[in-house]
Amino acid sequence: MPVASTLTYSVSNQWSGGFIGNLAVQGGAGGLNGWTIAFDAGFEITNLWGAEIVSHVGTRYVLRSLSWNAVVPPDGTVSLGFQAAGSAASLPQGLSLNGMPTTGGDTPPALSITDASVMEGGDGTRELVFTVTLDRAAATAVTVNYATTDGTAAAGVDYTALQGQLTFAAGETSRTIRVKVLGDTAVEADETLLLRLSAPSGATLADAEATGTIRNDDTAPPPPRIAIGDASVVEGDPAGTGGGGGAAGALSTRGNQIVDAGGQAVKLAGVNWFGLESANLAPHGLWARGYKEMMDQMKAEGFNTIRLPFSSELLHSNAAPNGIDFSKSPELQGLSGLQVMDRIIDYAGQIGLRIILDHHRNSAGAGTSGNGLWYEAGYSEAQWIADWSMLAARYAGKPAVVGADLHNEPYNGNWGGGGANDWAAAAERAGNAVLAANPDWLIIVEGIGTYQGSNYWWGGNLMGARDRPIQLSVADKLVYSAHDYPNSIHAQPWFQQPGFEGQLAAKFDQMWGYLYRENIAPVLLGEFGTKLQDPKDLLWLEAITGYLSGDLDLDGDRDIAAGQQGASWTWWSWNPNSGDTGGILADDWRTVIEAKMQWLEPLQFDLGDLPAGGETDGCGRTMLFTVTLSAPAAEAVLVDWTTQPGTAGLADFTAAAGTLRFEAGETSRTIAVAIAADVLHEADETFSVVLSNPRGATAGDMSGTGTILDDDAVAPPPPPPVEDGGLEGSVSVVNAWAGGFQASVALTNEGSGAVQGWQLRIDTPYEITQIWNAEIVSHDAAGYVIRNAAWNGGIAEDATVSFGFLGQGAGALASLDLVL
Known part of the structure; x- marks a missing residue:
C-alpha cells in the first residue's frame, strides 16, 4: 500500500514570550505538486519562511507553498518555519495537508526542565540537580542540547x-543534569544561574529554561573590636640646644637654605624615578633590573634624593603591580603598589638616599592630572588630604622620607583668591595636615601655570607667592618648587628672541628664583631635563645649571656666601622612557648618558649617612599611637580621632584630629602626634588620643594615654665670677622676616685673666627655635639662661666669642636684654 503524504510539527527554540516552530511536508509515494497547510493556533505568527499565509481568520491559519518549493518529489521533504509570539506549549490543532487531516505521524513529545536549588556549603562542591522530562515516551531516541549561563552567580x-547533550532512550521520559556548585564562606545573597535547553531532536520544547538557586548558608561574623593603646616618648630638646631638634635626619629651612638637624646648610640633588603613578603601580624599569640594583646605581652616580611620583589610585588599589621581573626583585612578589613603595623607601634608608614623595596625579596613568587640579571626579580634596595624612603617619619613623611634594603641576589652580581652585589655600590645608601627623617633613609647594596673565611652565609659576605666601602651622618647613624646561619641550616665546640666553636669569627670577634670591624660602627645581638634541636646549641648560650653582645673574661669578648652598633640584628623569626628555639611563635601562651627568655632577651634594638602621630614635618629636582591630574586616573600617589635653597642654603637643581608615584585611594603623621639645625640668606630662564613631567595628578601648617623658636635668649653678675683670656683651638682630628673626650675641673678655666657662641670661618674650655655638640651660616665661658650648668656654683676655640664634614671634625685635 503506497505511503501517504504526511506533515510533522516541532519546536526548535523558545524563549520567554516566543518560539520558533517548524513544519516538514513529506511527499509520500506519489509526491506532491503544490501543497496547502491549515491549522488552528493559540499563538500569533510574526515571521514566516518557506511558505506564505493565504488567510488568517480568528485562530485559523492557511499556508501554501511558494513557487520554488511547490513540488515535493516522492518520499522527499520540504521544510518551512515560523517565528511566533506566545507559548510553545500551545500546539497547533486540526492540522491538515491539502485538505486532508493529519496527525503528523504522531505529534512529537514535549520536553520540559524544572528549577533546582542547593545549599552552597563552606568548601568543596555540591550539586544542583535539574530534572528534564518528556510528556510522553517516544518510540525513538530523543536528544537535546543544554548549557549553563550566569545569572547573579558567576561561572x-x-x-x-x-x-553538553542529553539523550533519552526510546521509552525513557526522565533524565537529570548535574551542575557543580563551589562552596565558600562569604556572606552573600542567594545567587542564581540558568540552565537552557536547545536544538531538540525527536521532541519539541515546552519549557526550555530553568533557574538554579545557590542558597547562602553563611552568617556574618561579628564586627571586629577597635582599640587604641597607650604611647610614650622622650620629649627631647629644641634644635641647637645640645639634644637635637626633631627626628634624627630631619631637615628644616632657614631663609633660603635647607638645613640639617645641626643647622648646617644642605642641598637636595636628585632624580625623578616615575612609574608608581602609572598603571604599572610600580617604578618603571623593574622589568629590566632589580630595584636595589637600580637604586644602588643612582647612589653611585652621586644623586642624594629620589623624587618618587605616585597616584591616589595607588594608595587604594587592590590590583597587583605589573611590569616587574620578580626573578630580579623577589621581595616584591605578592605586594600591593603601596607595599612596593614601602620597599623602595626601606632600601633608600639602608643606602642613604632620601625620598621626596610626589603626588603626581589622581587616577593611575601618565602625566599630571588631566584637569590641572589636585582633585577631580572620584578623588576629592578631602581624600587627597587624608591620603597625605596617612602617608605622613605611615613613614613617620623613616628618615629617608624628607618631604611631601603636595601635588604635581596644579596648572589650572589659582594662587589665592579663595574658592575651590585656590591652590595656595589648599596647599596650606594639606601641608598642615601632614605636619600634624609628621612634623619632621618638608612641605613642598609647586607653582601654577598662569598668574595675573603671565604664563609659564606647568608648576613653574610661583609669582603669586610674593603677594600671597604660604603659611604653615610648623615653622621652617616650607619649600617652594618649580618646573622649568627648554625649547624642545615647547617652543615658548622667550626662546624665540635673538640672544634669549642672556634673558634667562631674569625669567627664572621673575617666575621662581626671586624666592631664593631674596632669602624668602628655599626652592626645589623639581623637574628639568632635555635630550640634548636642540641647540637652544644647551643654552638653556648652561643657564639653569649656572643659576642652580649660585651664579644668579649668570655673569660667571658665584653670588652666594661661603657655606650657603644653591637651590635644590631633581632631574627629570632617571627613566629612559620619558618621551619628552629621555633619561639619565639609555634605552637599555643600564647605560648612563655621561653627556647629561657632566652638567649635573658639579651641582651634586653629599648629604651623608642616615641614622643607623634607617630609623629615628624616637627622641622627642613624634609620638605614635597604635590602633588595632581584633580581627581583619571584609570591608573598610573607619574611626574618628582627636587629641585631648591632660597635664600636657597645647604648648607641649600639637592638637590634631582626623579619621583613620583600615582597608579590608588591615588590623593595625598608627596615629602620629607632634611633641614640642623643651629644656624645662618638669614632671612627666600626659594627654589623650580619643577614638569615636567607629564604622564597621565595635568600640573597645577608645582612649589612649600619651606620656611625654621629661629628659631635662635641674639647671647647674652658674660658673664662678671672673676675677680681675669681667665680660662685656652685646646682642643684635641681624635679619628679620614675617614671624621671625635672627640674632647674634658677642662676648668680650675685658678682664685681666682668661675666662673658663661662661653663662648669661637673655630676657625676651620670644621663643628661641634654634641656637648655635651655645646651649640653652633653662627657659622660663621671662627668658633664657644660656651657657657656652663644649668647645668655646675659654675666652682669653681681650678675646671675643659669639653665638647666634633664631627667634619666633612678630612685633618689635628690640626686646632682647642681655644679662651677664
Whole structure:
C-alpha cells in the first residue's frame, strides 16, 4: 500500500514570550505538486519562511507553498518555519495537508526542565540537580542540547560551567543534569544561574529554561573590636640646644637654605624615578633590573634624593603591580603598589638616599592630572588630604622620607583668591595636615601655570607667592618648587628672541628664583631635563645649571656666601622612557648618558649617612599611637580621632584630629602626634588620643594615654665670677622676616685673666627655635639662661666669642636684654 503524504510539527527554540516552530511536508509515494497547510493556533505568527499565509481568520491559519518549493518529489521533504509570539506549549490543532487531516505521524513529545536549588556549603562542591522530562515516551531516541549561563552567580567562582547533550532512550521520559556548585564562606545573597535547553531532536520544547538557586548558608561574623593603646616618648630638646631638634635626619629651612638637624646648610640633588603613578603601580624599569640594583646605581652616580611620583589610585588599589621581573626583585612578589613603595623607601634608608614623595596625579596613568587640579571626579580634596595624612603617619619613623611634594603641576589652580581652585589655600590645608601627623617633613609647594596673565611652565609659576605666601602651622618647613624646561619641550616665546640666553636669569627670577634670591624660602627645581638634541636646549641648560650653582645673574661669578648652598633640584628623569626628555639611563635601562651627568655632577651634594638602621630614635618629636582591630574586616573600617589635653597642654603637643581608615584585611594603623621639645625640668606630662564613631567595628578601648617623658636635668649653678675683670656683651638682630628673626650675641673678655666657662641670661618674650655655638640651660616665661658650648668656654683676655640664634614671634625685635 503506497505511503501517504504526511506533515510533522516541532519546536526548535523558545524563549520567554516566543518560539520558533517548524513544519516538514513529506511527499509520500506519489509526491506532491503544490501543497496547502491549515491549522488552528493559540499563538500569533510574526515571521514566516518557506511558505506564505493565504488567510488568517480568528485562530485559523492557511499556508501554501511558494513557487520554488511547490513540488515535493516522492518520499522527499520540504521544510518551512515560523517565528511566533506566545507559548510553545500551545500546539497547533486540526492540522491538515491539502485538505486532508493529519496527525503528523504522531505529534512529537514535549520536553520540559524544572528549577533546582542547593545549599552552597563552606568548601568543596555540591550539586544542583535539574530534572528534564518528556510528556510522553517516544518510540525513538530523543536528544537535546543544554548549557549553563550566569545569572547573579558567576561561572568559575560560584559554580562550574557546563554544556553538553542529553539523550533519552526510546521509552525513557526522565533524565537529570548535574551542575557543580563551589562552596565558600562569604556572606552573600542567594545567587542564581540558568540552565537552557536547545536544538531538540525527536521532541519539541515546552519549557526550555530553568533557574538554579545557590542558597547562602553563611552568617556574618561579628564586627571586629577597635582599640587604641597607650604611647610614650622622650620629649627631647629644641634644635641647637645640645639634644637635637626633631627626628634624627630631619631637615628644616632657614631663609633660603635647607638645613640639617645641626643647622648646617644642605642641598637636595636628585632624580625623578616615575612609574608608581602609572598603571604599572610600580617604578618603571623593574622589568629590566632589580630595584636595589637600580637604586644602588643612582647612589653611585652621586644623586642624594629620589623624587618618587605616585597616584591616589595607588594608595587604594587592590590590583597587583605589573611590569616587574620578580626573578630580579623577589621581595616584591605578592605586594600591593603601596607595599612596593614601602620597599623602595626601606632600601633608600639602608643606602642613604632620601625620598621626596610626589603626588603626581589622581587616577593611575601618565602625566599630571588631566584637569590641572589636585582633585577631580572620584578623588576629592578631602581624600587627597587624608591620603597625605596617612602617608605622613605611615613613614613617620623613616628618615629617608624628607618631604611631601603636595601635588604635581596644579596648572589650572589659582594662587589665592579663595574658592575651590585656590591652590595656595589648599596647599596650606594639606601641608598642615601632614605636619600634624609628621612634623619632621618638608612641605613642598609647586607653582601654577598662569598668574595675573603671565604664563609659564606647568608648576613653574610661583609669582603669586610674593603677594600671597604660604603659611604653615610648623615653622621652617616650607619649600617652594618649580618646573622649568627648554625649547624642545615647547617652543615658548622667550626662546624665540635673538640672544634669549642672556634673558634667562631674569625669567627664572621673575617666575621662581626671586624666592631664593631674596632669602624668602628655599626652592626645589623639581623637574628639568632635555635630550640634548636642540641647540637652544644647551643654552638653556648652561643657564639653569649656572643659576642652580649660585651664579644668579649668570655673569660667571658665584653670588652666594661661603657655606650657603644653591637651590635644590631633581632631574627629570632617571627613566629612559620619558618621551619628552629621555633619561639619565639609555634605552637599555643600564647605560648612563655621561653627556647629561657632566652638567649635573658639579651641582651634586653629599648629604651623608642616615641614622643607623634607617630609623629615628624616637627622641622627642613624634609620638605614635597604635590602633588595632581584633580581627581583619571584609570591608573598610573607619574611626574618628582627636587629641585631648591632660597635664600636657597645647604648648607641649600639637592638637590634631582626623579619621583613620583600615582597608579590608588591615588590623593595625598608627596615629602620629607632634611633641614640642623643651629644656624645662618638669614632671612627666600626659594627654589623650580619643577614638569615636567607629564604622564597621565595635568600640573597645577608645582612649589612649600619651606620656611625654621629661629628659631635662635641674639647671647647674652658674660658673664662678671672673676675677680681675669681667665680660662685656652685646646682642643684635641681624635679619628679620614675617614671624621671625635672627640674632647674634658677642662676648668680650675685658678682664685681666682668661675666662673658663661662661653663662648669661637673655630676657625676651620670644621663643628661641634654634641656637648655635651655645646651649640653652633653662627657659622660663621671662627668658633664657644660656651657657657656652663644649668647645668655646675659654675666652682669653681681650678675646671675643659669639653665638647666634633664631627667634619666633612678630612685633618689635628690640626686646632682647642681655644679662651677664
